[in-house]
Amino acid sequence: xxxxxxxxxxxxxxxxxxxxxxxxxxxxxxxxxxxxxxxxxxxxxxxxxxxxxxxxxxxxxxxxxxxxxxxxxxxxxxxxxxxxxxxxxxxxxxxxxxxxxxxxxxxxxxxxxxxxxxxxxxxxxxxxxxxxxxxxxxxxxxxxxxxxxxxxxxxxxxxxxxxxxxxxxxxxxxxxxxxxxxxxxxxxxxxxxxxxxxxxxxxxxxxxxxxxxxxxxxxxxxxxxxxxxxxxxxxxxxxxxxx
Amino acid sequence: xxxxxxxxxxxxxxxxxxxxxxxxxxxxxxxxxxxxxxxxxxxxxxxxxxxxxxxxxxxxxxxxxxxxxxxxxxxxxxxxxxxxxxxxxxxxxxxxxxxxxxxxxxxxxxxxxxxxxxxxxxxxxxxxxxxxxxxxxxxxxxxxxxxxxxxxxxxxxxxxxxxxxxxxxxxxxxxxxxxxxxxxxxxxxxxxxxxxxxxxxxxxxxxxxxxxxxxxxxxxxxxxxxxxxxxxxxxxxxxxxxxxxxxxxxxxxxxxxxxxxxxxxxxxxxxxxxxxxxxxxxxxxxxxxxxxxxxxxxxxxxxxxxxxxxxxxxxxxxxxxxxxxxxxxxxxxxxxxxxxxxxxxxxxxxxxxxxxxxxxxxxxxxxxxxxxxxxxxxxxxxxxxxxxxxxxxxxxxxxxxxxxxxxxxxxxxxxxxxxxxxxxxxxxxxxxxxxxxxxxxxxxxxxxxxxxxxxxxxxxxxxxxxxxxxxxxxxxxxxxxxxxxxxxxxxxxxxxxxxxxxxxxxx
Amino acid sequence: xxxxxxxxxxxxxxxxxxxxxxxxxxxxxxxxxxxxxxxxxxxxxxxxxxxxxxxxxxxxxxxxxxxxxxxxxxxxxxxxxxxxxxxxxxxxxxxxxxxxxxxxxxxxxxxxxxxxxxxxxxxxxxxxxxxxxxxxxxxxxxxxxxxxxxxxxxxxxxxxxxxxxxxxxxxxxxxxxxxxxxxxxxxxxxxxxxxxxxxxxxxxxxxxxxxxxxxxxxxxxxxxxxxxx
Numbered sequence: 001x002x003x004x005x006x007x008x009x010x011x012x013x014x015x016x017x018x019x020x021x022x023x024x025x026x027x028x029x030x031x032x033x034x035x036x037x038x039x040x041x042x043x044x045x046x047x048x049x050x051x052x053x054x055x056x057x058x059x060x061x062x063x064x065x066x067x068x069x070x071x072x073x074x075x076x077x078x079x080x081x082x083x084x085x086x087x088x089x090x091x092x093x094x095x096x097x098x099x100x101x102x103x104x105x106x107x108x109x110x111x112x113x114x115x116x117x118x119x120x121x122x123x124x125x126x127x128x129x130x131x132x133x134x135x136x137x138x139x140x141x142x143x144x145x146x147x148x149x150x151x152x153x154x155x156x157x158x159x160x161x162x163x164x165x166x167x168x169x170x171x172x173x174x175x176x177x178x179x180x181x182x183x184x185x186x187x188x189x190x191x192x193x194x195x196x197x198x199x200x201x202x203x204x205x206x207x208x209x210x211x212x213x214x215x216x217x218x219x220x221x222x223x224x225x226x227x228x229x230x231x232x233x234x235x236x237x238x239x240x241x242x243x
Numbered sequence: 244x245x246x247x248x249x250x251x252x253x254x255x256x257x258x259x260x261x262x263x264x265x266x267x268x269x270x271x272x273x274x275x276x277x278x279x280x281x282x283x284x285x286x287x288x289x290x291x292x293x294x295x296x297x298x299x300x301x302x303x304x305x306x307x308x309x310x311x312x313x314x315x316x317x318x319x320x321x322x323x324x325x326x327x328x329x330x331x332x333x334x335x336x337x338x339x340x341x342x343x344x345x346x347x348x349x350x351x352x353x354x355x356x357x358x359x360x361x362x363x364x365x366x367x368x369x370x371x372x373x374x375x376x377x378x379x380x381x382x383x384x385x386x387x388x389x390x391x392x393x394x395x396x397x398x399x400x401x402x403x404x405x406x407x408x409x410x411x412x413x414x415x416x417x418x419x420x421x422x423x424x425x426x427x428x429x430x431x432x433x434x435x436x437x438x439x440x441x442x443x444x445x446x447x448x449x450x451x452x453x454x455x456x457x458x459x460x461x462x463x464x465x466x467x468x469x470x471x472x473x474x475x476x477x478x479x480x481x482x483x484x485x486x487x488x489x490x491x492x493x494x495x496x497x498x499x500x501x502x503x504x505x506x507x508x509x510x511x512x513x514x515x516x517x518x519x520x521x522x523x524x525x526x527x528x529x530x531x532x533x534x535x536x537x538x539x540x541x542x543x544x545x546x547x548x549x550x551x552x553x554x555x556x557x558x559x560x561x562x563x564x565x566x567x568x569x570x571x572x573x574x575x576x577x578x579x580x581x582x583x584x585x586x587x588x589x590x591x592x593x594x595x596x597x598x599x600x601x602x603x604x605x606x607x608x609x610x611x612x613x614x615x616x617x618x619x620x621x622x623x624x625x626x627x628x629x630x631x632x633x634x635x636x637x638x639x640x641x642x643x644x645x646x647x648x649x650x651x652x653x654x655x656x657x658x659x660x661x662x663x664x665x666x667x668x669x670x671x672x673x674x675x676x677x678x679x680x681x682x683x684x685x686x687x688x689x690x691x692x693x694x695x696x697x698x699x700x701x702x703x704x705x706x707x708x709x710x711x712x713x714x715x716x717x718x719x720x721x722x723x724x725x726x727x728x729x730x731x732x733x734x735x736x737x738x739x740x741x742x743x744x745x746x747x748x749x750x
Numbered sequence: 751x752x753x754x755x756x757x758x759x760x761x762x763x764x765x766x767x768x769x770x771x772x773x774x775x776x777x778x779x780x781x782x783x784x785x786x787x788x789x790x791x792x793x794x795x796x797x798x799x800x801x802x803x804x805x806x807x808x809x810x811x812x813x814x815x816x817x818x819x820x821x822x823x824x825x826x827x828x829x830x831x832x833x834x835x836x837x838x839x840x841x842x843x844x845x846x847x848x849x850x851x852x853x854x855x856x857x858x859x860x861x862x863x864x865x866x867x868x869x870x871x872x873x874x875x876x877x878x879x880x881x882x883x884x885x886x887x888x889x890x891x892x893x894x895x896x897x898x899x900x901x902x903x904x905x906x907x908x909x910x911x912x913x914x915x916x917x918x919x920x921x922x923x924x925x926x927x928x929x930x931x932x933x934x935x936x937x938x939x940x941x942x943x944x945x946x947x948x949x950x951x952x953x954x955x956x957x958x959x960x961x962x963x964x965x966x967x968x969x970x971x972x973x974x975x976x977x978x979x
Contacts, residue, residue: 014338017327023316026328026483026537030309033544039310047299049491050498051292071508131525137473140526141439157509166523170472174465192497192509196490199515200454204321207455209520209527210472213513218465221505222381222397224404225272226423231380231431233465233512253919260921566908570925605919607912607926608785610879627823630787639787647788654777654795679958688920692927693955696752703753707772710757714764724767727856731768734855735807738843 050193057156059190064155065241068188071158075216076229077237088182088240089115092147095180095238096124105129105143105176108167112147112182131166140171146234148173149182152198153239156191157215160239164210173214178236181214185243252605256575265401269572272400273563279506280560280615287502297499298618300492301554304453308544308553311453311486316535318456322518324531328483331538332362338534339367339478346476348442350374352434354460354467355382356447357395357557358480358536360579364445375445376437378466380430384410393573393581395559396504401572434466444470444528448481449556450496454489457517458533461500461510471516477528479516483535484553490515496556499617503558539592548628549591554618555584561612561622567605576602583612587625596629597638603629657704667698752947758974759812759848765977766856773802781819782913784827793827793834800837808855809845812970814877814946817847822880847877848970849886849945859889863976866896870939872930872953874946875908887945887969894976900937907933911952927956934964941965943972 031038069079103125118126152161218233229235284290329335368375377386381399392398408421450459501507520527543549562582573581578589590599612622679694780792824838877883910926954966
């Protein structure tokens, strides 16, 4: 059956499965199964989102910072509190020198560009994410350290959130062995709730292609339940809370 | 579905029960996961409220699935994704083959997806001479060992380090030490090459957000991120029921899923992917194909006994508490989905009750799965409903039908039961010793492991008359009785007002 | 099968002046047939209970599983028979498992028993999960003088009975009951007490076959023995 369809000339046989007709047919079939006419108006959803008691969950900024850092550390990450971006710059210089890293990849974010790392690190390749470049993924794959400024963080789960954009590659937080995440103190929410609600509130065409919630280092327990860190994503993860 | 022909759960489990390592490994891992879940839910608190909320969101979405699925498809398309609706494995294969051919793909990297297992997508790719590489560490291992997954969350739960080292050494062309770090390190290096070389990345989908057209993937290793970031083309397979309305609703699922699966507050990665890369982006797939799968799911819609099955969020918590899974492991079920959810889902996805053999009987109906389920699916009830449908279809063994006809005859009239008991007492004289029967007859299943109590010399119904006389003479504490009478009267009054629920759950 | 359990229950309840009756027309709640999918046959059996207890104020059973059957499944079993459904719902409203009736209706936690033995308790699945029995049996046991209650490891694990499951999937069931008995043994208890005759028949059958020196008792038996001695 499949083969006869494929033989229908050079046209895309799969188009029928992607057609509006097929979609309508499916939705009608669902409605029929459910024994009622098709619903085309947004239904009342009285249970949307977290229970009420959870919506009230909030923390003072200092509490958020502490909880976030605690959680991040418990997950096997490293967390430091820093007063300014200068301190972040000094940390990165030390980190690169101490680890002997050969290549560092940063997102094209003004906070990072202002650190002057490329100038300070003569013998280390310091790349800034450039979406117009051909081989950005290979660059990221070769980098020892990826540096990002996060868009959000959630204290309760110890999570950082990075949004993709032309200036912010998804690979930067994924391919290098070590990830250094700069976390502006003001970006830390008490829980995931406000961040997720923020995504709902964005105009649809402004939702980034990739929204990544990262909670500690890459991990696996697939071999005899032994926890191993860094199986595909970065195994070494730093969160530098600034402010 | 991958029901091994001619082989039953009973036969397969016999092997598993003799495999000492397997039983210990499964016990060890499920205990860890179960305790992790317990700790995480206690720490988080208000677990029952969260469960109830999760259940309500899933019930609401499925009850309005035509609206939400349609909205999802429209929004995913607006974001640039190509969306397909595939009724079954054959249709999914047609779509997959065509995309793979069009991209001239030679290798495909895959992150964990139960749906692609269900559809045998790897087989489709193999037939095309395209390498399908599983990239989840556990999935990679069992793929090399040519075995199916035996746990939803820990697919290689049945393999020990030594066995894994052997399998990986073969690929490495050198002897790898049976050390977790060494083995995982090898896989990281090996698969990194594959991620960078593959033309297509395939993923599953934990949730799909209707209002934004986003797909959401939970994972710990980062391999799903790789599959959805590096190859130029991404194909995502999703069951048609994976929908939730909004990101706000995702907060509830993100609370329930990782805690129930592994006891984590959140998995290391939760990725929300909306369409392919934006024009100016430097990475991410250029094309995103989303294949929405029915494959028997829609059959549960509108079926009051099974619709809730579509609420499942595939966390594996029911496997970890199941006393049967604990002893027989995943492969005994002979299906992609194992444990209590597999015992229900596998037959439920089939059209005809005669297609499945004994998988729905692989349960003592203890209800531990229901208690553990983060969205409260009554799996133990569904097993009984499945058995009932099998009976109604007339495909149960004749001997069993005869036995229950006998039960019917005997139990529909107490006089027949009494006569039977009298006969039994005579009959057992030859086989009973100190209160127990030990023959290997038709009940050998029972007597292989236990002795059977003999029918007592005097049954309760025979004794009742004299017992009544005896208890009339029993001393009673006079003062307490009044209290008690009052309490009983109060319960009766409440009941007459319609508030009584007997000794059951106060639901 | 276990007249001494019924008798013990009756004797305990009689101490509090509860007027008792045993309607002869009852046979079985129908669970074995129901769980195997033979609902017509289950209904034939269940009808005898609906008739037997039509006039009773309270129905008390020494089994969480049978009580669970009435509570959880009778309404489903008779959903297409309005007259019987009505009876089923009324039966459900008045049916109690023994320990629930004693503690929650009669308000009795101390029956005045003495039982100087080391005891462990197996919480039956249907009692806990279908009926929501949590600490009623514990409350009764904690008030027994001289009784040393030791916790059972992995107590919530099913013993492997499951009615026809024990015969149909006998190897799996056998592995389950062996683990249960192993856990009971590990506590060093002299007595295993429970609230469900199905589980207890299964566990004691294995204990007897293995020749282990552990006594298996229904809670009612233990309490009754404790007040009679």
